Each structure stands twice: as structure tokens, then as C-alpha cells.
Amino acid sequence: MRRPVAVVGPTATGKSDLALDLAETLHGEIVNIDAMQLYRGMDIGTAKLTVHERRGIPHHQLDVLDVTETATVAAYQNAARADVEAILARGHTPVIVGGSMMYVQALLDDWDFPQTDPAIRAKWETVLAERGVVIVHEALKQADPVAAAAILPTDGRRMVRALEVVELTGRPFAASAPQIGEPRWGTVIVGVDRDTxxxxxxxxxxxxxxxxxxxxxxxxxxxxxxxxxxxxxxxxIGYAQVLDHLDNEYDLNEAQERTFIGTRRYVRRQRSWFRRDQRVRWVDGADPELTSTVLALIDSAPTKDE
Structure with missing residues (x-):
């Protein structure tokens, strides 16, 4: 059976071009793993490849949500796993590409998501909307100090989810964390980065x-x-800053600068997350022989039985 290849790492390192080259060489199909590229119409701000730029290679998990819908890791996990299985069944190579950290882990690792409770979720979303992230963060510190330390204090949505899980299960949020081991399907994980x-x-x-x-x-x-x-x-990132501009919070030049700063901050988080995963084989996005380098890594990667 062909093994999938996952191309992960920070934003703007050249993952999409590498994935296309790999797909062309390996008779592959692309599976997107960028959460914001799931949305129809969010093209420019997510650097989504145009149909022409996709080189005729089938792409999956692009343009599957309306902007009014909420993207969830659990829903993505179910849909993307089905895509990968179908690609393998066709005798093609799934080339998974993107940098959405939790989505990568949900697809490649054993991660069973706790059920949701609309009433509990609504309660904490109301607190977030009416009283702000500081109050929600304080509540999480009381309920689960480890989760409060691990989640960015500005990430209201994830803090709400953590509080929901703690209240629903009676266990710490970390108890529902994925189990890291052999990647699903024996996937070869390649990380692309560049000098800062x-x-x-x-x-x-x-x-x-x-x-x-x-x-x-x-x-x-x-x-x-x-x-x-x-x-x-x-x-x-980008859309939030433009919305603030349209609300007259600052001019368009400042919106652009804040988008740049926000992207750099996100890159630091991506690096920290992916560098902790010892399964990732890192390559330099500036390597002029990048595709050949990665193909050699794929060929040398041990299989489950080795």
C-alpha cells in the first residue's frame, strides 16, 4: 500500500509548491490541512491555490464550509480520514499539506474527541462574549491549571472548549489529548522551515x-x-484585521502591519508545536533540490515492520 506523505510546518515556507511536486511524482492527490482554506471564498487571505495553480491534481478539503459555519477538528478528522482512505483505495498517494497544528494531529494520531454539550458550551460562550477572555481564563485556571497554562490566554474559543470538556467529563482537558505513536497509515511526516x-x-x-x-x-x-x-x-489572520479596519479601528496600512505581525506570531507557535514532534523529518524550504531531498527521505523512511 502506498504511504501518505504529510508536508507540515510554518506558514509561507513553500509547503504548497513542494506538495504539488510530490503529488506529480508520486501519482498523488492533495489533502488540505489548513483550517482556514476549508472556507469557500476565503482565497486571497489564505493564499489558497487557484484552480489553475493546482496543476490538474485533485485537491480535497478545500472550499467545504460556508463562512457562517464553525470549523471543528472533530469534523475535519472524520472527513479527511475518509478522503485519505479513498485515495489509498484508488492506488494513489495522499499528500497531506498545511500547518493547522491540531488538525494535523487529529488526522495522523489516535484522538477521540469528547462529546459536546450545547448547554455547557453556550454558558461559557456567553461568559466569553459578555465578560471577555480574562474572566474565561481565570475560570479555566480554577478548573484546570494545566490547561490554562497551555492555552493562549487570548484563545477564547479553545478555552471555552476546555471548560466544556472539564465540566462534561470531570477530568482535566489533557486527558482527552491525542496519543502520539506511529502515524496513521505509516505516514511520512516532512517539516518545511526556513531561516527566520x-x-x-x-x-x-x-x-x-x-x-x-x-x-x-x-x-x-x-x-x-x-x-x-x-x-x-x-x-x-488578515480577515480579522480587515474587519477591524472596516469598523474604523485603524487604517488599512495598520491592518496590513498587524496582519504581518500576527502571522509572525503564529509562525512561532507552529514552530514550537511541530518541533516537539520527533517524527517530523525537517528540510530547508530554500534547498534548490528540495523535491529530490524529500523524495530521498520518503524512500529511506522505515516502514512499520522495520
Whole structure:
């Protein structure tokens, strides 16, 4: 059976181009693992490849949600696992690409998600909306200090989920964490990174290109489709800053600068997360022979029986 290849790592390192090269060589199909690229119409701000740029290679888990819908790791896990299984059944190679950290882990590791309770969730979402992230963070510190230390104090949505799990199960949030071991399907995990100054320059250029090629107009169009009503889509980096601009909180130049800063901050989180995973085989995105380097890594990766 063909083994999937997962191309992960920080934003703007060149993962998409590498994934396309691998898919062409390995008779593969792409499975997106970028949470914001799940949304229809969120194209410019997520650097989503156009249909032409996809080189005729089938892509899965792109444009599957409206901006009013909430993206969840559990729903993605079910859908993406089905996609990978179907690709393998066709005798093709799944090439999984993206940098959404929890989504990667949900797809490749054993992770059973606790059930949800709408009443508990609504209670904490109301607290978040009416009293803010500081109060929610304090509540989480009381209920589960370890989770409070691990979750960013600005990540209200994840703190609400942690409080829901703790209240629903009576156990710490970490008790529902994924079990790290052999990646599902024997997947070879490749991490792409670059030197920080080079990556910063790429992020700055990407951000400028987004704002220069119509991100503002894209957000205005998405507002007509309910962007403000979505719980996750409107918080995406770039989209949140443009919405603040449209609310007259700051001018467009500052929105662009805040998007750049927010992306750099997100890159630090991605690096920290993926570098902890000892299964990841790291490569330099600036390597002129990058595809050949990765193909050699794939060939040399041990199988389950070795």
C-alpha cells in the first residue's frame, strides 16, 4: 500500500509548491490541512491555490464550509480520514499539506474527541462574549491549571472548549489529548522551515501581495455571505484585521502591519508545536533540490515492520 506523505510546518515556507511536486511524482492527490482554506471564498487571505495553480491534481478539503459555519477538528478528522482512505483505495498517494497544528494531529494520531454539550458550551460562550477572555481564563485556571497554562490566554474559543470538556467529563482537558505513536497509515511526516530573516521577508511579501491584490474587496464580499456571523472564519489572520479596519479601528496600512505581525506570531507557535514532534523529518524550504531531498527521505523512511 502506498504511504501518505504529510508536508507540515510554518506558514509561507513553500509547503504548497513542494506538495504539488510530490503529488506529480508520486501519482498523488492533495489533502488540505489548513483550517482556514476549508472556507469557500476565503482565497486571497489564505493564499489558497487557484484552480489553475493546482496543476490538474485533485485537491480535497478545500472550499467545504460556508463562512457562517464553525470549523471543528472533530469534523475535519472524520472527513479527511475518509478522503485519505479513498485515495489509498484508488492506488494513489495522499499528500497531506498545511500547518493547522491540531488538525494535523487529529488526522495522523489516535484522538477521540469528547462529546459536546450545547448547554455547557453556550454558558461559557456567553461568559466569553459578555465578560471577555480574562474572566474565561481565570475560570479555566480554577478548573484546570494545566490547561490554562497551555492555552493562549487570548484563545477564547479553545478555552471555552476546555471548560466544556472539564465540566462534561470531570477530568482535566489533557486527558482527552491525542496519543502520539506511529502515524496513521505509516505516514511520512516532512517539516518545511526556513531561516527566520528569510521567512520574515516572505511573510512580509505575502502580506503585501494579499492586500495589494484584493483582500479588502474579498472581505467586503464575504460580509454579504455572513462573515461576521461565523465563529472561526472572521477570526482568521488578515480577515480579522480587515474587519477591524472596516469598523474604523485603524487604517488599512495598520491592518496590513498587524496582519504581518500576527502571522509572525503564529509562525512561532507552529514552530514550537511541530518541533516537539520527533517524527517530523525537517528540510530547508530554500534547498534548490528540495523535491529530490524529500523524495530521498520518503524512500529511506522505515516502514512499520522495520
Amino acid at each position: 530573516p528569510e521567512l520574515d521577508a516572505r511573510i512580509e511579501l505575502r502580506t503585501a501581495t494579499m492586500f495589494g491584490t484584493g483582500l479588502l474587496e474579498e472581505v467586503r464580499g464575504l460580509l454579504e455571505h455572513g462573515l461576521r456571523d461565523g465563529q472561526t472564519a472572521r477570526r482568521a
